[in-house]
Amino acid sequence: MSAMRNFTEDQIMFRDAYRKFLASEIAPHMEDWREAGIVDRSAFKKAGDLGFLMIWPDEKYGGMGDTDFRYEQIIIEETARAGCKQFYNTLHSRLVGPYFQRFGTEEQRQRFLPKCVSGETILAIAMTEPGAGSDLAGMRTSAEDKGDHFLLNGSKTYISNGINADVVIVAAKLAGADKKHAMVLLIVERGMEGFERGRNLKKMGMPAQDTAELFFKDVKVPKANVLGEPGKGFYYLMEGLAEERLISAVGCAANARKAFDITREYVMQRQLFGQPLSDQQNTQFRMAEMDTEIELAQVYIDHCVTEHNQGRLTSNMGAKAKMVASEVEWKMLDLGVQLHGGAGFMDEYPISRMFSDARINRILAGSSEVMRLIIGRDVFSQKYQSLFD
Structure with a gap:
């Protein structure tokens, strides 16, 4: 799948290394952190020590100096896959950190970035x-x-x-x-x-x-x-919104796929009227629809990542990606809970926690209603251009 999505060999290796890091250093502690109401600061330091916290800063600040957004895409996707979204390291790495690069002075970059990269300073x-x-x-x-x-x-x-x-x-x-x-x-x-x-x-x-x-x-x-x-602070904030919404879209799509996989496994094991729930036509139809919708959302998001790497991501594109991905995620999670039946309402089942954890995604980084407003204004603006023009 990674090769089909145009990740480089180095990025595929990075994905494997980051997946192992999550499995050994983050996932085993998530339950304790949920109970404590906060992720332990050591998680940021461990990620920083292994080069997983901030990828883009220049080597003189301690980073890799690679601005390819696909590295952060990998981090977001794997964090969701491992059930560790509450680590939320991307907030530090890609939502806040780049403000120093875009608008900061060299003195500010030298003063703040090295400790941000290492995880000593949390943003x-x-x-x-x-x-x-x-x-x-x-x-x-x-x-x-x-x-x-x-x-x-x-x-x-x-x-x-x-x-x-x-x-x-x-x-x-x-x-x-x-x-x-x-x-x-x-x-x-x-x-x-x-x-x-x-x-x-x-x-x-x-x-x-x-x-x-x-x-x-x-x-x-x-x-x-x-x-x-x-x-000019307002305009600086607006400049980062397209990427912020793309970040949200990447996470929503990855979470939707995680929910799909969990639900698929459950309905193949759950017996109903003497046969697996997955044999029921309704289950097959609904899951077929979701598999298609998630994949279509993923294709558009990957397109947006490519455009972003080329400096062509627009506010409209970010809004579309965020709206579609968050709505598909919510649709999948609602179906997942439904197909789990009573078990879907129990906190011990991952789908239940994913359902409540994801409700914020149609609100943060701009609500679905605001996304529709942004897209609608573009539709009726003078600059609108049809794909067939």
Whole structure:
């Protein structure tokens, strides 16, 4: 399958090595981390020591210097396959880390990236507020320019890695600016005076993925910790959204395939009226539909990965990939629970946990409704072009 999907020989070897790492160092601890409500920091360090945490940074920062997104695709797919999605190492590696490369200074890259690559420093990004999710213009956290520093005030919620994070990239409104989209991105470090963490939030699913509230009261952030140009933070955030949605799509498709495999195995063993459930026409038809839908979603996602590697991934493409993959994943998980019968409602069965863990995927990185809005605007824009044109 890997060869059919155009992975290189080195990438196939990388997949095998990463799969073994998950089996030995991550999967055996997932149950304990679920109970604790947080992944142990040592997991990031172990991944970093073996070169599995951040692939893209240049060798001078400790990385491989390979920007091919297919390496991260492998990491996302194998993490889902191993049932370790709550490790959520991709948040650190590809959702937050690249901000330093795209918008940071050389001094900032040298100061932060090596420890991010090694896993000594864990990253998070803070955008969401109680009244501002997909609509970032509603953000109320503010940063006031005080000459040699910014004074940061406000709060964030639903922040992944919120407890573990040593460095948080915080989006804030630029105080005094006359434009609602004028924002600044600030690098807030553990221990800064006035930076406090709230509770580790209880969630419907993903219990091992620490999700927290963050509070900022007169936090003095030095100018050396400003990412990019003040006032352009909103546009910096938008620039990364297409990749963020592709990352989500890759994970959703991999999780859908995992759910399919689990369900396939179960219905072949489960007896109903003296024969395997897999012999029932309804089971065969429904599973045939899902096998087809998952594979079609995977083909489009692989196409998007290729386009992304060539610098051609658009917001519209990312939205389509995210919407389709998350909807197919949810459809497969719902069917999986149904075909498991009463067992599907029991926490001891993987399909049950996968069902509750995945519910967030049609919300994070932009809800399915927002994805439809983005795609719909493109459909009715002047730039729309049919495949047949």
